[in-house]
Amino acid sequence: MNENHLCCTCLHREDRPELGLGGKLIYCRKKEMVVSPKLKCDIYSRATKQSIKELERSIYGVIPEGESEY
Numbered sequence: 001m002n003e004n005h006l007c008c009t010c011l012h013r014e015d016r017p018e019l020g021l022g023g024k025l026i027y028c029r030k031k032e033m034v035v036s037p038k039l040k041c042d043i044y045s046r047a048t049k050q051s052i053k054e055l056e057r058s059i060y061g062v063i064p065e066g067e068s069e070y
């Protein structure tokens, strides 16, 4: 995937093994569909440590300290 593509750094991108490692297609959790990587997107949200943590918390509930790392 081109590093200029917004999806690379977007919170809404979801890694799906079935889409392969080529990075030509990505699954957008927000749009709930497979999309080609975007250079422009109205709903882009930059993934930060904090926003990723909040997302995980909303999906998995509260994760006790020390159990979120593998």
Ligand code: SF4
Pocket (backbone or CB within 6 Å): 006, 007, 010, 011, 012, 013, 027, 028, 029, 030, 031, 035, 037, 038, 041, 042, 043, 044, 045
């Ligand atoms: S919200 Fe836009 S930039 Fe983010 S993953 Fe979906 S399509 Fe890509």
